[in-house]
Amino acid sequence: MSKPDDAGSSERQHTAAAESEHPMEWDEAPNNRKPASDRQTISEREEKDDARKIVTGESKYTADYAKHFPDLAAGSVLRSDIAHGRVTEIDASAAEEMEGVYAVVTPDSEEVPDKPYTSSGQPYPEPSPWDLHVLRREVNYVGDPIAAVAAVDGDTADRATRAIEVSYEEEEGVFDTAAATNPDAPQIHDPDNIENHQPGADYERNIESHIEGEIGDVAGAFEAAADSDDRIVTETEWELPYQSHCVPEPHTTIAHRDEDARYHLITSTQVPYHTRRQLSHLFDVPIRDIRVSKPRIGAGFGAKQSMLIEPITIALMEAAGRPVKLETTRREQFYALRSRRPARVRMRSVVTDEGDVEALDLSAVTNSGAYGPHGMTVGSSVGSKPLPLYTHAPNIRFEATAVHTNLPVAGAIRGYGAPQGHFALEGHMDEVAHELDMDPLELRARNRIEEGDIDDASGVLSGGEHTRRIRSCGLGECIDRGKEAIGWDEVEQPDEEHLHRACGVALTAQKSGVAGDELGAAHIKMNEDGSFILQTGAVDIGPGADTAMAQIAGEVLGAPPEDVLVQPSDTDVSPFDYGAYASSTTYVTGQAVKKAAEKARTQLLEFAAKLLDEPPETLEARDGAVHAERTGESVTLEEVGYGSIYGDDERAQVMGEASHSTDESPPPFGAQFVDVTVDDRTGEFEIHDLVYAVDCGVAINPDLVEGQIEGALHMSYELAVSSGYSFDEDGTPETLGFRDYGMPTADDQPPIESIIVETHEPTGPFGAKSVAEIPVNGVPPALSNAIRNAVDVRVSDLPITAEKIEAKLDTADEAAD
Structure with a gap:
């Protein structure tokens, strides 16, 4: 990799203290x-x-354990059918009188805790606001749980749920982040009812959190560029939609009391210990009296990092006086639980004519939906995960704002903010390359992170607290091997004049756990x-x-x-x-x-x-x-x-x-390549190959690494091209199943080539780093870049569709005329 000659202006100078605090050498066990x-x-x-x-x-999943409980009741949840308002009356008499109904619980039931809590499965104290209640009179999206039923079987529970009559005092909803922050917009939350406020919270403007940080002098870099003939300023904007986890196994919980009268939950969760602690808080039960068992899980992808139905299941179990199984429907999975948060991201940069990045400015607004689990932490990841790719830039600024709307609740999902940031940053880098008439790989080579670097960009929000030394980085080899595999320099154009073929690239980074918090x-x-x-x-x-x-x-x-x-x-x-x-x-x-x-x-x-x-x-x-x-x-x-x-x-x-436990979180690195042909008459495109090369340190099991790559690339491809969620003007969800959602099938999936680049991470077991999330970051920007290279139009809002490409081609033709 070539480095700029002027190290003072393009490479941040590190003090001797920083070098000493983050040494390259690591006290590694001899057998590691x-x-x-x-x-x-x-x-x-x-x-x-x-x-x-x-x-x-x-394999035995949670629902398979139902046969162990002959007196098991089935649960069902009644959810709000308005986006914003207050429940004024709940008439459950018809449901309670139905044969086979054991219990109905509402927000007023003694079995239902009235404490605020967060559903996010995170360490203690949780870095998310306590803004939820188990059952709710204040409803903030279509899907808020209002009441629940336990009955002899699922059909009876569902019929009883539908028999409950609810009266509302409906309020105006707000469904767009820009509109939500307007001072005149409907206010979703009363700050007096929220515990554990996040930095920058302004509930009067529906802002859950606002965080920002800076390295160097970004404003000064842009001011200097305005008066310079050898620097270019580039500005771009990007938008991403909701994305569903699409877990095969829906959220399922069985709750009962064991022979010692302790709570025992068999539940599909990614966080058994966090769930136990949160239930202890909610129900005023000592931790010793709660047991959480995790059987086989039918995938999580972050969906089951949230405690969503366990409290309702316990409340039903207590009210019914018998074990209860609560299993969500596929419809609930789509509109009532959790998803990837939509985001709007603005990128600005200053780059010299030679291709040296002088300043990066990333600003993200994310849609938390009705409540705030993971809002601040995901928002911070939009910048803190991708920006280290170009940590040599002497001036870096990042700000993130998490905004509430009356739409479904966003949460944790594979990538955790990084896909939103990578789409913006890596698409932006290609736009810079086009302005410079430079090969996008050359631009990245001049500026990318390397082994031995002290990475300040990962700590841009913390004043350097999370600065780290990069002790392993195979990014250069990832680029070289991916470039060769995709045929970067050997693209042959189709014979048909209306077809255009090109490759696109996106670099990716992630983390290995949460530094200092694992x-x-x-x-x-x-x-x-x-x-x-x-x-x-x-x-x-x-x-x-x-x-x-x-x-x-x-x-x-x-x-x-x-x-x-x-x-x-x-x-x-x-x-x-x-x-x-x-x-x-x-x-x-x-x-x-x-x-x-x-x-x-x-x-x-x-x-x-x-x-x-x-x-x-x-x-x-x-x-x-x-x-x-x-x-x-x-x-x-x-x-x-x-x-x-x-x-x-x-x-x-x-x-x-x-x-x-460790304060280290070494990043894995990767390079995503896409080979695409675009029809300039219709905008239709065909992806010939997805090549992903990853440095995850030592691969403990190469088959499992390749499986992670393939699964994550499918999820990344889905984010790039699927239809996402849609809502009517009142915030009622219209996406209620796989058919509506448009998830690509196996037949739709383009070919995948996985490349493992081995490095050695001295802080990891036998040199290993993570690999589970990083491949999910690359397909949207690499595909957008490939299309830009093929037909010279940019799709900057997901999903990427033929209709959008055709519209931009038509606009370009009209401008040319």
């Missing part, structure tokens, strides 16, 4: 860095441990036969985290992964874990597993030393046995297992436990 030839279980393409169970139907723990014990039981509080939501944890433990213990049984998360028996979000499981929990396994390995070698009559430090665990370096003799792990538990001289179970 293994050449590929010495690896036993990591980097192997192990079959996902639950793959066969899933495809044969043997905790994972693990416990492992050895059985007599040399197998192991591994317990973590982490949640495998589908990508194969349990398999990766088994591989990490197996690498330390010399055991095959199939001999490491990973137990599902259960707050009664599993060690603590913040849960499955923020791409943290492999990086954070994986390190806890590695530490716990190393403690068990120490004991393992001590027992093996007695059997082999050799010092422990001369022994090596591999291939299911412990080997003596001097004699070449070995004992199997099974022999050690029996000897440790039933031995004559000393008996103890081999086991280890450990926790891991």
Whole structure:
């Protein structure tokens, strides 16, 4: 990568203190860095441990546990059918008199807590406002829960729910962020009813949060550019819609009291421990009296990072005096639960004629919908995740405003703000390249982040608190290999004059957990036969985290992964874990597993030393046995297992436990390439190939990494081209199922080529970083860039459709005439 000659103006100068605080060297355990030839279980393409169970139907999800409760009641929720107003009366008499109805609960029921809380599954104290109530008289979107029913079966519960009569005092709604911040707009929330206000909150203008930060002097850079002949100023605007998680398994919870009268929830959640803590707060129940069990989860993607139906299920269980199962419908999944938040993003930049970025200014307005879970934190991610790609820029400014409207509630979803930011930033970089008549890859090469850099941009909102050293970065190789795979320099134009083919690119970055705000723990014990039981509080939501944890433990213990049984998360028996979000499981929990396994390995070698009559430090665990370096003799792990538990001289179970937290959050990097042909008569386009090259450190399991890439690229492609949500003029949702939503099917999905670029991240387990979210960031900007390169029109508002391209082509033709 070429660097500008004038380091003082284009590369931020770092103090000796910053260099000392973020050293390049890391105190890495000697066994953490293994050449590929010495690896036993990591980097192997192990079959996902639950793959066969899933495809044969043997996996057990929450709803499958219903058969364990013969007196189980079915739950159903009555939701608001107006977007804004107040419930003045609830007449549940007809529902209560129906045969088979066990209970009806309303906001006035004694079983329903009246405390404010947040649904966001985040650490304590939650960085989201407490603006929700379990059931609500103040309704702020079509979908707010008002009442709920428990009945003998689902049909009866649904009929009873429909029999409840609700009277409203309806108020004017507001459905656009620009209109919502007008001082004359209807006010959605009373600030006196909100606890845990966020920075910059202004509820009189429906602003949930406003945050901003700056490095250098952005205004000065733009002022200087205005008087300069060798700098260009570029301004662009971008818009993104709602996106559904489209989880196969809807939110489902079973609540009952166990034999000790404790609350026990079997629930499809990504955050068992956070859910337990939040329920304790709501119901005034000690944490010790709440148990949350997580069975197999039919995908989460962030949807199940929110506590959405668990409180209602408990209230119904208490009112009915029996276990209750509450399972949401597909309609509820689309309009009543959570989604990716819409955003409008403005980008401005100052760039020299030679292509050196002098200033970046990113301003985002996100639509939180009716309530505020994750509003500030997602908004901050719109800039803090993509801007580090160009951290060399000496002047960077970022501001984000989260705004309330009377539309569905946004929450956590794969990427967590980064797709919105990448669409704007990477589309903007291509516009700059066009203005400079420069290859977009050359522009990026001059300015992109590199290994060894001190990245200030990730801490632009924190005054440098989250500044970090980049100790691993394979972005250059990602670009080179992706460029070759897509045929960047070898694009052949179709014979038909109306068809135009081109490639587009977008760089991507993410994080590995939340720096300074994560905790994972693990416990492992050895059985007599040399197998192991591994317990973590982490949640495998589908990508194969349990398999990766088994591989990490197996690498330390010399055991095959199939001999490491990973137990599902259960707050009664599993060690603590913040849960499955923020791409943290492999990086954070994986390190806890590695530490716990190393403690068990120490004991393992001590027992093996007695059997082999050799010092422990001369022994090596591999291939299911412990080997003596001097004699070449070995004992199997099974022999050690029996000897440790039933031995004559000393008996103890081999086991280890450990926790891991860190202030580090190393970014994975990637390069997304798209090859597209566009018809200039109709705007129709065909994607020939999606190539994604990713640096996720050491791939613990390449098959699982490729699976993550393919799944995330489908989600990213969906964001780029699907129809999103639509509403009528009163805020009533019109998108109520997959058919309305227009999610691409397998037949619609363009070909995908996954490329893994290995680097070594010294702070991660065996050099691993995250990979779960980063591939979701790249398709919208890369596709928009490819279309711009093909037919010279820009689609800057998602989804990208043939109609939009055709309209812009027509406008361009009219301007030319």
